[in-house]
Amino acid sequence: xxxxxxxxxxxxxxxxxxxxxxxxxxxxxxxxxxxxxxxxxxxxxxxxxxxxxxxxxxxxxxxxxxxxxxxxxxxxxxxxxxxxxxxxxxxxxxxxxxxxxxxxxxxxxx
Amino acid sequence: xxxxxxxxxxxxxxxxxxxxxxxxxxxxxxxxxxxxxxxxxxxxxxxxxxxxxxxxxxxxxxxxxxxxxxxxxxxxxxxxxxxxxxxxxxxxxxxxxxxxxxxxxxxxxxxxxxxxxxxxxx
Numbered sequence: 001x002x003x004x005x006x007x008x009x010x011x012x013x014x015x016x017x018x019x020x021x022x023x024x025x026x027x028x029x030x031x032x033x034x035x036x037x038x039x040x041x042x043x044x045x046x047x048x049x050x051x052x053x054x055x056x057x058x059x060x061x062x063x064x065x066x067x068x069x070x071x072x073x074x075x076x077x078x079x080x081x082x083x084x085x086x087x088x089x090x091x092x093x094x095x096x097x098x099x100x101x102x103x104x105x106x107x108x109x110x
Numbered sequence: 111x112x113x114x115x116x117x118x119x120x121x122x123x124x125x126x127x128x129x130x131x132x133x134x135x136x137x138x139x140x141x142x143x144x145x146x147x148x149x150x151x152x153x154x155x156x157x158x159x160x161x162x163x164x165x166x167x168x169x170x171x172x173x174x175x176x177x178x179x180x181x182x183x184x185x186x187x188x189x190x191x192x193x194x195x196x197x198x199x200x201x202x203x204x205x206x207x208x209x210x211x212x213x214x215x216x217x218x219x220x221x222x223x224x225x226x227x228x229x230x231x232x
Contacts, residue, residue, distance in 0.1 A: 092217065
């Protein structure tokens, strides 16, 4: 159960768009559309922002969008705002009927 | 009010055991697949285990398989995690989370508890 691969950090200026990638294999992201993304602010619990690759839960900003191509999923944050500064984690279902997370990406708003 | 509240964390010596509980309120636990996850200090999220809504099916991450056991008591609306043979690397905040689909585990954790800290140290 190797963790999904995410960049350690991504940064952008307010108003810009940034994309966080999450690379897996044919044993997880490449086979299933059960990819989710979580936002975690410092000293807070995780918050679901995307599930099933591209679906947003009620109340989550439209500035967050998800996609997938092959073994790689992506989270795009449009119109970056100061409040978006946080850790972001991807998660996927696997062929072993388990779940695996990425190592996390720290988003910094410059 | 819909919420999950974990309890049972604390300090335990290596090789020891601990049982965590996760009490649900405002909804029926039997409607959902439930999972335990953890986050070591300064580290990322790690999924540990899930259990089906009926309690008949469960799976585990390799890191805890054979040492941890997930269970649920739908009558008490409570989820459990029995942790045996604890190691230093099990030190973490442990969360329970609800996957609302009700028919499978998908990673769609819309509801989380606030977590309970487990420290494994002599």
